[in-house]
Amino acid sequence: MSSVVISLSDAGGERRRLRAEARRDARLTIVPPATESTQELSIENLLMEVAAGDRTAFAEVYDRISNRVMGLVTRLLRDRAQSEEVTQEIFLEIWQSAGKFDLTRGSGISWVLTIAHRRAVDRIRASQKSHERDLKIGIRDMERDFDSVSELVEIRIENERVKRSMSRLTALQREAVILAYYGGYSHNEMASILGIPLGTVKTRLRDGMIRLRDELGVNS
Amino acid sequence: MTETRDDVTTRAASYAAGALTAAERREVEADLRRSPRLAAEVREFGETAAMLGLATEQVAPPTSLRDSILGAVNELPQTSNIVRGPWFARPAAALIGAAAAVVLVVGGGVAALTFSPHEASGVDRIVAAADSERASADVDGGGTVTLVWSDSLERAAILVSHLSSLPSDRTYQMWFINSQGEAASAGTFAASGSDVQSIVLAGNLARGDSVGITVEPSGGSAAPSTTPIVVIPTEA
Numbered sequence: 037m038s039s040v041v042i043s044l045s046d047a048g049g050e051r052r053r054l055r056a057e058a059r060r061d062a063r064l065t066i067v068p069p070a071t072e073s074t075q076e077l078s079i080e081n082l083l084m085e086v087a088a089g090d091r092t093a094f095a096e097v098y099d100r101i102s103n104r105v106m107g108l109v110t111r112l113l114r115d116r117a118q119s120e121e122v123t124q125e126i127f128l129e130i131w132q133s134a135g136k137f138d139l140t141r142g143s144g145i146s147w148v149l150t151i152a153h154r155r156a157v158d159r160i161r162a163s164q165k166s167h168e169r170d171l172k173i174g175i176r177d178m179e180r181d182f183d184s185v186s187e188l189v190e191i192r193i194e195n196e197r198v199k200r201s202m203s204r205l206t207a208l209q210r211e212a213v214i215l216a217y218y219g220g221y222s223h224n225e226m227a228s229i230l231g232i233p234l235g236t237v238k239t240r241l242r243d244g245m246i247r248l249r250d251e252l253g254v255n256s
Numbered sequence: 257m258t259e260t261r262d263d264v265t266t267r268a269a270s271y272a273a274g275a276l277t278a279a280e281r282r283e284v285e286a287d288l289r290r291s292p293r294l295a296a297e298v299r300e301f302g303e304t305a306a307m308l309g310l311a312t313e314q315v316a317p318p319t320s321l322r323d324s325i326l327g328a329v330n331e332l333p334q335t336s337n338i339v340r341g342p343w344f345a346r347p348a349a350a351l352i353g354a355a356a357a358v359v360l361v362v363g364g365g366v367a368a369l370t371f372s373p374h375e376a377s378g379v380d381r382i383v384a385a386a387d388s389e390r391a392s393a394d395v396d397g398g399g400t401v402t403l404v405w406s407d408s409l410e411r412a413a414i415l416v417s418h419l420s421s422l423p424s425d426r427t428y429q430m431w432f433i434n435s436q437g438e439a440a441s442a443g444t445f446a447a448s449g450s451d452v453q454s455i456v457l458a459g460n461l462a463r464g465d466s467v468g469i470t471v472e473p474s475g476g477s478a479a480p481s482t483t484p485i486v487v488i489p490t491e492a
Contacts, residue, residue, distance in 0.1 A: 087334070091326070091330070094326075094329060098326070099322075102316075102317050102321075102322070103315060103317075104309070104310060104312075104314060106314070106316065106317045107314040108312050110312075111313070120317060120318070120321050123317055123321065124324060124325055127325045127329075128325065128328060128329070128332060128458065129459070131332060132332060132333075132334055132441075132458060134334065141288075141295065141298075141302075142299045143303060143306065145306055145310070146302045146303050146305070146306035149309040150302055153274050154281070157274050158278065161278075162385075195310075195311045197307070198307055198310075198311040199311075213273060216270075216273040216274055216275040217274055217305060217309075218308070218312075220274060221275070222275055223270065224277075226275065238270060241269060241273055241275055242262075242266045242270070245301055246265070249300055249301060249303075249304040252304055254304050
């Protein structure tokens, strides 16, 4: 653990880490107050309370993950106003369909981000503009996306894993994963952007996702 | 014909990465119950995709968005349970043909309609969509309902006129009804009696859905408990 470098832009993370350490130390001697333990409910538990109509739990879910949701949506849509609109749709869907959250099908955050990604992609595809995105724009977006992914993972310890895992993909697999997930492109759009057959797109994306899954150690 | 392991994996990976069209996505979701292997693969790739999602830079939404969402939730019933109602099996009996359609709103009139503040996608967007369609029906007991929808947006709204006001312990509730006759709540509304109202349905319209309205206890029901006063199909 000798060479953990934390850049200036990770000052918030460092503060959080120190705070977490302080809290952990404090717990060795004192019982945490009741409000603390409420805050520490997992997203999964909170979603189950939301499913039972608990609006306080819903507000807690919002406070915990709205930055994440808005971050993903903004990456896909770029447009700030649209991203806010879609973020609202996403949280209303979370409220309405929390009863469908099923722990056996995956984690809470994965359920939420699946909804978020789907809503953002639907918005992209509904707009006329997206159908006019051509080869050049597609490639430029892709390069920018990968650059910013690389930048991000430099400063965040948990994303170090994502960066490392991404680097284990072939360039073509990485391109497919980035175009699909961060670009919101469908199979067909990707085939036309890259000028390759549909079957090839599917195979590249599949193999890239398999590699990522294995590198990230996601097991059933 | 059975799917090979590769096919299942390819579909699951494509689903999680978001590369499927809306129709393909629904097919995968329908198959999840039938295929434990597909479900397991979707779960794994879903967690993988979530890690990609968490690697993006966080963006703090404005406080106004939080207020708006928490405010909306106060009025929005959680009625996503899917039920099968035998009376939905033949919606054709309740609908009025296009020839009898009453067009409530034309051109600039749309702009004058009021929108509920919490609706994320307004009637104007649905009406302005390139594939926007509409159909109207008279309501048993008086009034007219016009459904406007866009398959590409997967959104629908109703324009209501002269619908009877209900006692305070009752509410109108809207439902998406699929071809199997399964109903999913699309929210509730109160009729003002005379004015033209527009209400955007909560949730997504799937191609071929019908939209029905029932009278429910105030707050709404998880499943329709009365016969609909009107059902309008989006496909002939």
